[in-house]
Amino acid sequence: MRGAFFDEKLKIRDDCSKPVPGPGEALVRVRLAGICATDLEILKGYSGFAGIPGHEFVGVVESVADLGGELVGQRVVGEINIGCGSCDCCIAGLSNHCRARQVLGIRDKDGCFADYVTLPIANLHPVPSSISDQEAVFIEPLAAAFAVLPHLHTARETEVLVLGDGRLGLLIAQVLKGAGAVVSLVGRHTGKLALARQLGIKAIMSEELAGEKEYQFVVEATGSPAGLVTALQQVRPRGVIVLKSTMAAGVAVDLTSAVVDEITVVGSRCGPFAPALAALAAKRVAVLPLLDTVFPAGQFPAAMARAATPGVLKVLLDFC
Amino acid sequence: MRGAFFDEKLKIRDDCSKPVPGPGEALVRVRLAGICATDLEILKGYSGFAGIPGHEFVGVVESVADLGGELVGQRVVGEINIGCGSCDCCIAGLSNHCRARQVLGIRDKDGCFADYVTLPIANLHPVPSSISDQEAVFIEPLAAAFAVLPHLHTARETEVLVLGDGRLGLLIAQVLKGAGAVVSLVGRHTGKLALARQLGIKAIMSEELAGEKEYQFVVEATGSPAGLVTALQQVRPRGVIVLKSTMAAGVAVDLTSAVVDEITVVGSRCGPFAPALAALAAKRVAVLPLLDTVFPAGQFPAAMARAATPGVLKVLLDFC
Numbered sequence: 001m002r003g004a005f006f007d008e009k010l011k012i013r014d015d016c017s018k019p020v021p022g023p024g025e026a027l028v029r030v031r032l033a034g035i036c037a038t039d040l041e042i043l044k045g046y047s048g049f050a051g052i053p054g055h056e057f058v059g060v061v062e063s064v065a066d067l068g069g070e071l072v073g074q075r076v077v078g079e080i081n082i083g084c085g086s087c088d089c090c091i092a093g094l095s096n097h098c099r100a101r102q103v104l105g106i107r108d109k110d111g112c113f114a115d116y117v118t119l120p121i122a123n124l125h126p127v128p129s130s131i132s133d134q135e136a137v138f139i140e141p142l143a144a145a146f147a148v149l150p151h152l153h154t155a156r157e158t159e160v161l162v163l164g165d166g167r168l169g170l171l172i173a174q175v176l177k178g179a180g181a182v183v184s185l186v187g188r189h190t191g192k193l194a195l196a197r198q199l200g201i202k203a204i205m206s207e208e209l210a211g212e213k214e215y216q217f218v219v220e221a222t223g224s225p226a227g228l229v230t231a232l233q234q235v236r237p238r239g240v241i242v243l244k245s246t247m248a249a250g251v252a253v254d255l256t257s258a259v260v261d262e263i264t265v266v267g268s269r270c271g272p273f274a275p276a277l278a279a280l281a282a283k284r285v286a287v288l289p290l291l292d293t294v295f296p297a298g299q300f301p302a303a304m305a306r307a308a309t310p311g312v313l314k315v316l317l318d319f320c
Numbered sequence: 321m322r323g324a325f326f327d328e329k330l331k332i333r334d335d336c337s338k339p340v341p342g343p344g345e346a347l348v349r350v351r352l353a354g355i356c357a358t359d360l361e362i363l364k365g366y367s368g369f370a371g372i373p374g375h376e377f378v379g380v381v382e383s384v385a386d387l388g389g390e391l392v393g394q395r396v397v398g399e400i401n402i403g404c405g406s407c408d409c410c411i412a413g414l415s416n417h418c419r420a421r422q423v424l425g426i427r428d429k430d431g432c433f434a435d436y437v438t439l440p441i442a443n444l445h446p447v448p449s450s451i452s453d454q455e456a457v458f459i460e461p462l463a464a465a466f467a468v469l470p471h472l473h474t475a476r477e478t479e480v481l482v483l484g485d486g487r488l489g490l491l492i493a494q495v496l497k498g499a500g501a502v503v504s505l506v507g508r509h510t511g512k513l514a515l516a517r518q519l520g521i522k523a524i525m526s527e528e529l530a531g532e533k534e535y536q537f538v539v540e541a542t543g544s545p546a547g548l549v550t551a552l553q554q555v556r557p558r559g560v561i562v563l564k565s566t567m568a569a570g571v572a573v574d575l576t577s578a579v580v581d582e583i584t585v586v587g588s589r590c591g592p593f594a595p596a597l598a599a600l601a602a603k604r605v606a607v608l609p610l611l612d613t614v615f616p617a618g619q620f621p622a623a624m625a626r627a628a629t630p631g632v633l634k635v636l637l638d639f640c
Contacts, residue, residue: 089557097557097581099533213419228575237409237417246579252572255548259566259587261417267579 002319003114004300007050010043012300016052019110019118021065026121028059028076030319032294033112034137035307037166037223038246042106043304054113054317055080055105058127058136068121077139079123079273080104096270113300115319125273128281134294137316138171138287139276144244145171146279147271148219149179151242156180161214161234164221165192165203167290167313168244172219173201174285181217186230189311195289206230213237213261220245228253228265237261242268290314322639323434324620327370330363332620336372339430339438341385346441348379348396350639352614353432354457355627357486357543358566362426363624374433374637375400375425378447378456388441397459399443399593400424416590433620435639445593448601454614457636458491458607459596464564465491466599467591468539469499471562476500481534481554484541485512485523487610487633488564492539493521494605501537506550509631515609526550533557533581540565548573548585557581562588610634 003016021027034056042053057078061071082102083095090098104119105111127136145168152158158181162173165187173185173196184202186209187193193203209230218231221244231241232253243265258265279285294316295303307315323336341347354376362373377398381391402422403415410418424439425431447456465488472478478501482493485507493505493516504522506529507513513523529550538551541564551561552573563585578585599605614636615623627635 094558238414243575243579246576252574254572255563255585255587256566258585259563260589262587262589264584264586265575265578266584267575267582269580269582 001115002297003052004054005051006043006053008045010301010304012298016114018116021063021118023065024067024120024122025118026064026068026071026076026124027062028057028078028117028119028124029062030057030059030112030115030117031075032133032137033057033317033319034141035303035315035317036141038106039113040304040308047106049106051105052110052112052114053105054111054117055103056137056140057112057117058133058139059112059117061124062116064121068124071121071124071126075127075133075136076124077127077136077273077277078104078117078119078125079143079270080106080140081270082109082120082123113317115297125277127277131277131280134291134316135280135287138290138314139273139280141168142171142175142276142280142285142287143271143273144168144269145175145271146275147268148172148242148244149175151240151266151268152176152179152181152217157182158217159215160184160217160219161186162219162221163227163230163234164223164245165189165196166221166223169219169221170196170199170290170313171285171287172221172244174199175279176219177201178279178284191311192313199286199289209234215239217242225253232257232263235261235263238263240264240266242266244268291316294318321435322617323372324374325371326363326373328365330621330624332618336434338436341383341438343385344387344440344442345438346384346388346391346396346444347382348377348398348437348439348444349382350377350379350432350435350437351395352453352457353377353637353639354461355623355635355637356461358426359433360624360628367426369426371425372430372432372434373425374431374437375423376457376460377432377437378453378459379432379437381444382436384441388444391441391444391446395447395453395456396444397447397456397593397597398424398437398439398445399463399590400426400460401590402429402440402443433637435617445597447597451597451600454611454636455600455607458610458634459593459600461488462491462495462596462600462605462607463591463593464488464589465495465591466595467588468492468562468564469495471560471586471588472496472499472501472537477502478537479535480504480537480539481506482539482541483547483550483554484543484565485509485516486541486543489539489541490516490519490610490633491605491607492541492564494519495599496539497521498599498604511631512633519606519609529554535559537562545573552577552583555581555583558583560584560586562586564588611636614638
């Protein structure tokens with residue numbers, strides 16, 4: 001099968017082995033895959049991953065190993081963490097934090113930048129027909145945006161500052177607005193801020209961000225350590241910063257003000273697929289405005305280069 | 321009156337002006353004052369404070385400006401934050417975070433390294449006769465230790481790792497143990513760890529700290545940025561780190577693992593006096609084992625030098 005194989009460097013191959021689903025797994029024919037910032041990091045070699053990258057996809061179940069026969073032929077998206085099921089984290093219901101977890105295209109598990117991918121059927125979610133393929137590829141990052149919501153306690157009427165006008169920031173801003181929050185999005189890109197405004201979100205250029213310690217909730221989704229510095233300046237005493245950006249290794253931030261102002265800084269990674277699917281099906285979140293380009297799978301290097309271009313939103317790979 | 325006056329450098333003076341209590345304030349004759357790590361920082365000039373430092377004390381109310389006449393002659397301790405009463409933080413019940421706050425001996429308010437100090441009567445707490453002067457000076461840091469408790473949700477049977485065997489770490493460990501937590505204290509000083517064991521607390525040399533990601537709750541009270549690095553290694557996924565150390569300016573920590581493991585890092589500063597007074601009165605916390613030396617007030621420089629000596633616990637100044 002076709003696949004992008006990474007082992008210190010990237011090779012586009014036509015002879016990747018078609019994966020064989022193990023017990024409890026399904027074999028999924030990939031239709032569309034999305035390129036995420038994490039993929040760009042992986043292809044720089046930061047994570048030590050070797051294999052097929054890619055973790056955002058929509059596909060059709062081709063076969064199952066044993067259970068889940070009713071899924072065959074269904075269009076699905078998939079959660080990316082695979083827990084061992086027996087460690088303390090899995091037993092505590094935190095399989096996303098399993099100490100021996102595999103993560104699709106990120107850790108010890110071949111991903112979806114290929115014609116086929118396998119995942120446990122427990123990870124798969126059927127996609128309603130009201131959601132197109134191009135929309136469905138956004139479910140995984142949209143779920144990550146939904147992971148912010150529980151940290152707000154109550155969203156309705158709550159003023160929230162979202163830092164970062166990239167893909168994730170634009171999704172988070174929509175999710176919070178949909179839940180009733182009063183959202184201000186801060187970014188550095190005129191075009192993306194204009195897009196935010198088209199989506200009904202108040203958008204502010206970062207250099208126009210006035211005042212300090214004004215927001216009870218700040219969501220940091222800039223992808224840069226400087227975002228946390230700004231968040232610490234903008235959050236109210238006793239406020240909450242939800243930290244979505246994984247910082248580049250070795251870059252660091254002074255937390256003195258977090259102690260003095262008794263700030264809560266809470267890290268947030270993957271999120272729940274069900275509300276993301278429901279929001280897309282009900283058209284409460286618009287993802288297609290975040291789509292930049294769809295490349296044929298054969299143009300993988302060009303797609304990666306496009307995705308790495310500053311200011312570019314979502315780039316997809318078409319495996320059909 | 322006698323007082324330690326700091327303005328870029330420290331002068332011990334006999335001619336400091338005796339303070340005059342303003343409306344709602346009391347004049348307190350200082351009996352004993354404690355030296356805190358924050359005082360050592362202030363005398364290095366880091367905070368820009370000018371005036372009389374010192375914020376841990378026990379004294380006797382000599383007079384009041386108007387209200388609170390029943391306090392005259394009473395032995396008291398005092399909360400150190402003075403809110404304006406009208407800003408958004410004060411109105412929200414967070415006067416400790418008042419945007420225009422004065423802080424005793426720390427910000428815009430002369431402190432207690434002097435014969436007399438003034439404070440709003442609302443800040444004062446009478447000290448029961450069962451608590452000695454030497455014990456009462458520990459109320460302020462003990463209250464800061466009690467500020468950790470609400471972050472545990474439930475303390476009973478909860479395993480907590482306390483990092484730092486200094487004054488604050490030893491107080492926090494006792495408070496948590498008293499609330500039913502299963503506490504392990506980590507430090508670098510054989511003598512202090514032996515003291516912790518005498519107080520019934522499991523104590524571990526830092527180089528013997530095995531395992532990783534084992535604790536749902538970690539309290540960071542080392543006073544060093546390295547403490548947060550250790551905390552991030554020791555906390556379980558989705559766990560909580562309570563951050564008590566104000567880091568030295570410019571020192572910084574990489575928070576990548578806080579995002580990946582979805583850790584909550586919550587800053588904690590001052591705490592409630594009432595439970596601290598109750599715990600001391602009921603002998604549920606032992607503070608006298610943390611006392612190093614009591615210096616006569618006239619030996620202020622020697623006392624500061626002693627307090628700055630690595631490994632030394634609490635140093636007091638006697639103004640009687």
